[in-house]
Amino acid sequence: MLVALPDAEDLVARLAAAVRPHLAANTAIVGIHTGGVWVAEKLRDALGADYPLGVLDISFYRDDFSRIGLHPQVKPSRIPFAVEDRPLLLVDDVLYTGRTVRAAMNELFDYGRPSRIQLAVLIDRGGHELPIRPDFVGATLAIPPDQNIELQRIEDRLSLALK
Amino acid sequence: MPDPQLSSQGKLHHLLTLDGLPAATLRQILDTAESFMDVGERDVKKVPLLRGKSIFNLFFEPSTRTRTTFEIAAKRLSADVVNLNIATSSQTKGETILDTVANLTAMHADMFIVRHAQSGAAHFIARHVAPHISVINAGDGRHAHxxxxxxxxxxxxxxxxxxxxxxxxxxxxxxxxxxxxxxxxxxxxxxxxxxxxxxxxxxxxxxxxxxxxxxxxxxxxxxxxxxxxxxxxxxxxxxxxxxxxxxxxxxxxxxxxxxxxxxxxxxxxxxxxxxxxxxxxxxxxxxxxxxxxILPQVTYGIAVRMAVMAMLAGGGND
Structure with a gap:
């Protein structure tokens, strides 16, 4: 409770402003289930252009499957565009260890060879365990390892909460 | 008597029969299969979930479609698959089912898929395998599939x-x-x-x-x-x-x-x-x-078998 949490909608606006100059005409946006999809949808609305939107559930690519098994609610991945040679903007709500992003990149390559992947996250909370850093970030916060920061969506409004 | 299909934590560890499985479990399998549907349409028709796992198709009774769809499902999960048509191998030399299973366990099997003309064969094997091994019934006599x-x-x-x-x-x-x-x-x-x-x-x-x-x-x-x-x-x-x-x-x-x-x-x-x-x-x-x-049924069979294998392999009896 020591950290004052920023407003998630403000962070989306900030993220959109940071991303905008770097998008190509054929860029596609890919959100990671579940929070990353919410952010990706908002981001696309804020950017105002019709970028194709894909959705990834990385359950089949997790590196802790043999320890904890399959997530009970796996959702389908939907990539409704050709990944081959296309620049992708990968979107997640919180960057923590980096393992989710690694799994997401592995999955994306099974759809084709993108020309580039850039990473946009709403919050970079530190605690990285892999050499993965965001290209665009809404806010960088130091969250202690015993706490979790969670994105929530209530009636289409995004907000952040500490658990 | 506890359901022999469930692990001590209540997770699905073997799939032997649908009798007694709650609707929630059936729906979870169907939902998971839905997620596997798109894997078959990608450039790379594989996910790395069961990488390094060894799955043995033990077919004591001949079958083409079932064995093939299990094999494809396992390969799309990146498992290593070994097909054994036991009707034509050591069984005819007099080896018992349990000896066959013990030998395959010594080869570090992780999962057995069993088809047998005798009802109850898969249950019998499930009762006797090492705790980390899962068994899927691919048809036993007149009993279940x-x-x-x-x-x-x-x-x-x-x-x-x-x-x-x-x-x-x-x-x-x-x-x-x-x-x-x-x-x-x-x-x-x-x-x-x-x-x-x-x-x-x-x-x-x-x-x-x-x-x-x-x-x-x-x-x-x-x-x-x-x-x-x-x-x-x-x-x-x-x-x-x-x-x-x-x-x-x-x-x-x-x-x-x-x-x-x-x-x-x-x-x-x-x-x-x-x-x-x-x-x-x-x-x-x-x-x-x-x-x-009838043909969509065959295609769906792959996604459903992927879902079952993924859930069993992650069922955690380790």
């Missing part, structure tokens, strides 16, 4: 949406059919209000009415107003003695033709677990017709 039952439910859900308003007819050789038993069990658990079996008396097991089905001996009455018609294979190879006058006579009474199909709902789907006897239980015109979903 749970993954076929699941892929049939997956097919019905894809074409008909939910189960709560459906009328389903299972037509043909129920007596010898492990598929029918698994289907009736799953349909009932998932809340199908009316399950019918349509067959001559000689092809119905005694006490079938206790499974909660309506019994019909007349084909037209039996499929009237049904949403789903599941045709069963006439099990020539299992038929002992004269239960039927002839294949021609059977086709006349119970073979699904376009004329008979007209008694079902106009949007009814026609299913068959394969392999089909054309001109015996089903007419080619129906089998290849617009209401047939």
């Amino acid at each position: 749970p993954t076929q039952g699941l892929l049939d439910m997956f097919t019905i859900r894809r074409y008909k949406g939910e189960f709560g308003h459906l009328r389903v007819a299972i037509v043909g050789d129920v007596l010898h059919s492990r598929v029918a038993r698994s289907q009736i069990s799953a349909l009932t658990t998932l809340g199908v209000p009316e399950v019918r079996v349509v067959a001559p008396k000689t092809l119905l097991p005694p006490g079938v009415e206790r499974l909660g089905v309506r019994i019909f001996h007349d084909m037209r009455e039996g499929i009237r107003d049904c949403d789903v018609i599941i045709m069963l294979r006439l099990q020539n190879e299992r038929m002992k003695g004269a239960r039927l006058p002839s294949a021609q006579e059977y086709f006349k009474q119970y073979g699904l033709t376009t004329a008979k199909l007209a008694f079902a709902k106009p949007d009814a789907i026609v299913m068959h677990p394969g392999p089909m006897n054309r001109g015996v239980e089903i007419d080619s015109e129906v089998a290849d017709g617009p209401q047939s979903v």
Whole structure:
């Protein structure tokens, strides 16, 4: 409770402003289930252009499957565009260890060879365990390892909460 | 007695029968299979989930489709698959099932997929394997064929949406059919209000009415107003003695033709677990017709088997 949490909608606006100059005409946006999809949808609305939107559930690519098994609610991945040679903007709500992003990149390559992947996250909370850093970030916060920061969506409004 | 299919933490560890599995578990398998559907349409038709796991197809009874779809499913999960047709190997040299299993365990197997002509064979193996090994029943005698039952439910859900308003007819050789038993069990658990079996008396097991089905001996009455018609294979190879006058006579009474199909709902789907006897239980015109979903069933079987293997392998008895 020591950290004052920023407003998630403000962070989306900030993220959109940071991303905008770097998008190509054929860029596609890919959100990671579940929070990353919410952010990706908002981001696309804020950017105002019709970028194709894909959705990834990385359950089949997790590196802790043999320890904890399959997530009970796996959702389908939907990539409704050709990944081959296309620049992708990968979107997640919180960057923590980096393992989710690694799994997401592995999955994306099974759809084709993108020309580039850039990473946009709403919050970079530190605690990285892999050499993965965001290209665009809404806010960088130091969250202690015993706490979790969670994105929530209530009636289409995004907000952040500490658990 | 605890369900031998569940681990001490209550997770699915073996899949031996659909009897007794709660609706939530069946739905979770179907939902997971839905997520695997798109893997078959990608550039790389593989996910790394079971990388490094060894899966043994133990087929004590011949089968092409079931074995092949299990093999494809395992390979799409990145597992290593070994196919053993034991009907033609060491069993004929006198090795017992448990010795076979012990030898494969010594080769660091992680999962056995078992097809056997004896009812209860998969249960027997599941009782005796090391705790980290999962067993999937790929058909045991007349008892059960749970993954076929699941892929049939997956097919019905894809074409008909939910189960709560459906009328389903299972037509043909129920007596010898492990598929029918698994289907009736799953349909009932998932809340199908009316399950019918349509067959001559000689092809119905005694006490079938206790499974909660309506019994019909007349084909037209039996499929009237049904949403789903599941045709069963006439099990020539299992038929002992004269239960039927002839294949021609059977086709006349119970073979699904376009004329008979007209008694079902106009949007009814026609299913068959394969392999089909054309001109015996089903007419080619129906089998290849617009209401047939027999080939989609095969495709869905891969996604469903991927889901089952992924859930069992992650079931955590380690």
